Amino acid sequence: MVARAMHTQASTSARSRGFSLIELMITMAISMLIAAALAILLMKVSETNREQFKVSQQIENGRFATELIGTDLRHAGFYGGFSGLPAIGGALPDPCDLTLLPDGDVTAATTTSPLAFPVQGLNAATLTSALAIPAACQTWIDSASLKIGSDMLVVRRFDTVPLIDLEATPVRASATPASGQIYAQADTVTMNLKRGGGTAIDKTMAADGTASTLLRKDYTQALMGAPPLRPTIAAYIRKLHVYIYYVSTCRKGSGTNGKCLSADDSVPTLKRLELGAPGGAPTMTVVPLVEGIEFFKIRYGIDSTTDGAVDSYTPTPALADWQNVIQAEVRVVARNVDTSMSTDPKSYDLGSGLTYTPSGANAYYKRHLFSQQIYITNVGGPRER
Secondary structure, X not given: OHHHHHHXXXXXXXXXXXXXXXXXXXXXXXXXXXXXXXXXXXXXXXXXXXXXXXXXXXXXXXXXXXXXXXXXXXXXXXXXXXXXXXXXXXOOOOOOOHHHOOOOEEEOOOOOOHHHOOEEXXXXXXXXXXXXXXXXXHHOOOOOOEXXXXXXXXXXXXXXXXXXXXXXXXXXXXXXXXXXXXXXXXXXXXXXXXXXXXXXXXXXXXXXXXXXXXXXXXXXXXXXXXXXXXXXXXXXXXXXXXXEEEEEOOOOOOOHHHOOOOOOOOOOEEEEEEEEOOOOOOEEEEEEEEEOEEEEEEEEEEXXXXXXXXXXXXXXXXXXHHHHEEEEEEEEEEEOOXXXXXXXXXXEEOOOOOEEOOOHHHHHOOEEEEEEEEEOHHHHHHHHO
């Protein structure tokens, strides 16, 4: 009995003595290795999530940029019922010279109207050269604000939504054209441009003949059997849009008229100049659209045989060919706004023999190339018939 008691006491003592110092050190070392492995794993997961977010944002930005440009190009040359284009003058117009947009009629014989060119482009010959900024556009875009190597695109069209629409739900039977904004009406042979006067008009108001109020050429409504009511002579009144797309060197310029300064960020951003009248007179306004757009290049599809099919592509159409542009091949390089841990080893084909290969610190931004061919329906469509 005594021996058994001594054995039980010894066993209890052995079980309660705990870890030895060596065992404790081994356990702590293993725990530290596991903790380090978990920390590395969490860092890798976090880094992967950040990279995936950057990629998702980059893809979304690139898609949005191409879709935005594509939507405007598809509507380029929408001039209501006007059945043709004004005549081509001796040179391409300065897209920012608003004195070329008359306060009055434009016909097929007019040779000074920028509306002769639904689409107009300016090309940077290489990825390291800047295009020549039109003189009137230099009020809003200077060499410090324009991304070297990127093109500029000008789109002219009417708004697809008329000011007054008796078929809309709810019916828009009256409207107030913004003061100074340019509006248009068009029948098959004449397009009439007029500055809004800031006063209300309705479905029965005729032209009042004053320069400060929107001219309404016979807009008397007639009941054609049953509703809806339709204009019988002149077309609906629509706002004129002039959009000039370009890649800027910053997200939001703090300089005069939105120009980029050295103190601004250096994130390349797709912007556009928009025709408007914020001060009661026609002017252009810089509107940032999509950040992280690094390059924007275009080739134009020329229909030289006027059959509605593209015969050739070029980044620099001749003057006489601009009215034959029925398609545009748009290439956009979207990059991450922030750098990544690894470099971008790819090269990007921007068309016309131009290839972009990131290098140096610039290679730590990941990129994606978006390409889209856009048919200019209002120019090419009528030729197919």
